[in-house]
Amino acid sequence: MSNEEHRLVHLVDDDEAIRRSVGFMLKTSGFQVRTYESGTDLLRAAAGLEPGTILLDIRMPGMDGLEVQSALRDKGIALPVIIMTGHGDVSLAVHAMKAGAIDFIEKPFEKAVLIGAIEQAIDRLEHAAVSRDRADEAAVRLEALTPREREVLDGLARGLPNKTIAYDLGISPRTVEIHRANLMTKLEVRSLSEALRIAFAAESK
Template sequence: MTDKKLIHIIDDEDSVRRSVGYMLKTSGYGVEPWSSGIGFLKSVPSAEEGCILLDIRMPEIDGLEVQRILAERGVTMPIIIMTGHGDVSVAVQAMKAGAVDFLEKPFEKAVLIDAIERAFDRIHSDQDMVARAARADIIIGALTTREREVLDGLAQGLPNKTIAYDLGISSRTVEVHRANLMTKLHVHSLSDALRIAFAAGMGTRA
């Protein structure tokens, strides 16, 4: 048992486990590497509480399935998704299912640490969801109708081209609206924008 905050790294690539593990150890965290989702699921009843860094693309069982099974078993450890494929739709699914954040490989150390600290904040202090939703509604109120439509499309996991087709505008125009809405929301990443959108109840259509 250690006083260090523990991170469970679940990734089938040894190089990722080693590099991310080193990054975390040198930042003062405890690290427990796992080479498969199945291995972690088998050991989770006795696993020490911590934060889970979970890769999406793994053989046998992928990250989304691991996340689903953990939720079914009542495991409440916060999850941060890792993807090397820039798959926005998958990342959206993971965040809707409760992931704290998603990180695209390769990611910078500062981005990783920020996500992990937010994950541990979730453990130690449950935020008032009603207050979060109210704040999100106020923030999103600053967007134009078209910007809200683009954000809602992103929250549904749709690519720019599909959003453009649905709204009858060009992909370039979607990119402009996307850049503008992120500026108005004062966010620098899609995951931050999605958190606000989800808190406001966006992205719920089938």
Template sequence: MTEKLVYLVDDEEAIRRSAGFMLRTSGFKVESFASGVEFLKDVRDLPLGCVLLDIRMPGMDGLEVQQALIERGVAMPVVIMTGHGDVNIAVRAMKAGAIDFIEKPFEKAVLMAALDQAQARLDRSGQRRTNAEEAATRLKILTPREREVLDGLVEGLPNKTIAFDLGISPRTVEIHRANLMAKLEVRSLSEALRLAFAAADVDTPAD
């Protein structure tokens, strides 16, 4: 279970104070930022958490901050806070991947429901990341040649094509294939491929 951590990004001190109090009394750990620029400056060094992001801020607005997070590969779920009349902007944020948007002034139950959704996504992506790292670790026991054979299998190539590409005989490919499956302790090609696909997620930002 990922720690319930919320990054509250809003230029209004009153919102940071009231929403921060509401969250802390509901079991969340809260870090507040007075601007998107300030948040982005620190985001690389922050542990994973949910982002409660205001739409209308000077300097960079919420959509620009959200886009910057996407471009940097920061996989933190975002909940947008919006004032009355900004729903069309909030919908754009949802299309860009935001979990939900809540209108100010918001009720505690609405805020909690949105953050529960964000937390659930964080937990799922955290589990996927753990699985990916475990798979990548398992693949490290393969020799470079065994890894090349596995990469060919991942691409859906038959043994003969892999053999031709690597300049070895089909029989040698079969031997490498049997060896890599034994090392990975898998009983079928599909299990080996699942491991390879999972390991690829280490280099891919989580949902």
């Protein structure tokens, strides 16, 4: 069972019958559901949007699904989006995927297809939280390094040998080795690959 706090679905569709039927389908499968009649309604609530999956109809009056998706991105909301399409709107759905939607499902859809797509979105949400935590932790650990140790680590992260790093920084290879040993102690790692994982995780912030 996935993390309870992520079992929330924000359902956005202008068709009341769809909101009712899909909402019922999700509630009976153990999800919490918030419904919105339009993309504008969802965006009005955007500031306080709880973590969950956004199930978004692509064809709606006013703002369509692509415009809503773009507006969410502009507001820095990175919740996973699943696009609902009808009328053979596959090309629109592909645009939505290129813009960051994780999946699209065609109406009318089977319950199993819908639940499968949402489970995938929940996995994405949980892993994003883990990688964000890792990136934050890595950034904090790197703050313990001196500017020179950071320069040595940056050189190592670019795949440069000690001699090249020494030449670039105008210091001796022996001094590079000392900085390298010190930064590994401060980062509490035993191998270069562990140190590089921290450097790369911090870069992903």
